[in-house]
Amino acid sequence: MHPATSPTANAPAARGHRTLHRRSMLRRLTAAAVALPLLLGAAACGGEEEGADPDAKVELSIFWWGGEARAKLTEEALALYTAEHPNVTFKKTWQANQGYFDKLATLTAGGDAPDIFQIDDNYLTEYASRKTTLDLNKFKDDGKLDVSKFPESLWQYGVVDGKLSGVAFGENTQGLVYNKTLLQKNGLPEPTTGMTWEAFIAWAANVSKTAKIPGTQDPSADYKAFWVWLRQQGKDLYKGKELGFTAEDVTRWFELWKGARAQGATPTPDVIHEGNVTDITKQLVVTGKAGTSWVWANQLPELKKNTKDELGVIAYPGDPSAQWARASMYFSVFQKSKHADVAVDVINFLANDPEAGKILGTDRGLPSNLDVRKAVSESVTDPAMKLSIQVESELGAKFGPSPQVPLKGHSKIRAELIKAAEEVQYGRQDPAKSAAAFLEICKSAIA
């Protein structure tokens, strides 16, 4: 380096000065090392303050899970919003369901959660109870968020501890999807809504025998099937802050399906396991490994995309009034969003605008707004979507009251039910012992 670059070096007490200089350099270096991440963090948290000017440029971030079809529809609907409000643009991010909530949690931890995010009832309570979601009651009360056209029970399914934590975006209910083509080819009867569980299992055993394909996926690891069955027994998954069932209930549920396996109604444990852990596109009813799968009724069109066979859908066995109108998902606003007003307006638009409703269709479930729902069901052309709407509307007339939004710890309970049921399916544990262990874990999960 050139001497001239450092004028301070010409000082007489050069030695001492140099040490000093070096020290202060080091100190500054350390300070910089510490400050840099802070600065970066501040920049990430910063962003422009929202002015009073309604035409100020706003960029909203929005995050959802889903496939390509959903992405296309959502982007189209958001573009419509931008066309009407040119100052508002969107930073859109989407991905498959697997890993979505890991990502959302990480973004939230970094203080960088999207302004608007899609969420479901597995996590709504987790997020709401940790003040991550904005309480939307204020917007509902001053008319900025209109849920007046929603079924009452549907928008209330977004209320956690008195706070409106998410706007129900689509309604669905449990649906048992079966392979029509397989049944017709073998001259077998179709299952019907209202069959008892025993009758259904006998039907499935008969399918296995005749069609040489297991009649039904074993749903003992499926929380929603277990839940419906519990409600038919006058129980529930949750009661207040407690569990709504006992170890005996779980044992009886496991015994029911142990019996079904003995009759040959269900696949081998490894195939059941495949159905338990894979996403919607690889459910056994579309991979041809079983005659029926236990899904949500609005997933029928998605299933249909993965098979050439005709599919049908009915309610889960037993009394269908145990089923309910569930919010298939919600849109929530991040509590620290800088543009909460605009974010709420966007959600309001997506939920209530007839044009946006037409674009979004039933991709996220039956539209929450009943007017939009009516318009959409009249204009739908896709036969699978038509069937799913028709069945859901028929079942809608029989629905019982909605249960409460699941407690914090719900996702853990779902995962543990799979393990407990599989222990029994693989024959590594008897139903009573597995049920008892499961109950202990559930208790600590919601504590």
Add this chain to the structure above:
Amino acid sequence: MALTTAPNPTPPARSSARTPAKARGSGRMRHGEGLAGYVFLSPWLIGLMAITAIPMLLSLYLSFTNYDILTDLSDVEWVGLANYERMFTADPSYWHSVQVTLSFALIAVPLKLAAALGVALLLNRAWRGVGLFRGLFYLPSLLGGSVALAIVWVSMFNRDGAFNSLLSLFGIEGKPWVNDPGWALETLMVLAIWQFGAPMVIFLAGLKQVPTELYEAASVDGAGRIRQFVSVTLPMLSPVIFFNLVLETINGFQGFTAAFVLSNGTGGPVDATLMYTLNLYITGFTELDMGYASAMAWVFLIAIALITALFFSTGRFWVHYSDGDGN
């Protein structure tokens, strides 16, 4: 730095330090260079601080809290040793994951090293085309812990996968390997063993270092092939074996990708593939129990450090460092 070459009254020897070559001898110049060194290092140093050191220390702090990832850091509660207590006394799935990880490492690592050494011995000869074989055997390691490889593995070891089709040629009825709780972990072990290329290449390099005189001397003394292997090859190779053992053990404990892909991130079937790191991930990111997951991470770090220290302390009994001349 520039300032050291400025006119300097004391001492006389240093005042002449105007040329870089001489300046290097000066203590002050070394300081200057040291500082320059830090400046040049700063991109890495800042990265280390911001991305590794600070988060690590933070996670140590978090391991004593009930941090759940969604709550603000300023709102977390100090819970003392509760996370560690729960880990050691009240969490059966934790111990299950420890057991899964230990059995994975104890079986897969020695077999992988044995395979690597065996193949390295075979390839340490001068036939035509040996380079091609070295390349081929190394190939699986290039794919590393890739997701794509794990997906291929799952489809190969399904009930109707390629492996079972192969078995059926011999009239053997296969199992649903990856979906069978009794076999899923073993399938992962085979995957790990199959990727023996990296230690193999290191073994090959080590074998080339063994002086041929030793073999000549041994054969003059009447030692057969096995005797030569035991008395010459193994001792001469022991530093390389040691190196591979330490590295592969640490790798083995950290296995994550394949288990994650095989089980769709659940550790299933029935927790058969619930490796320690996978359990940690599920606890932190799916169950949002980040304080507890941090505690798990620190216990893991200490455990690996202890195991590595154990290797080093036993090393002096069996690792033979020569000066390269066989002395």
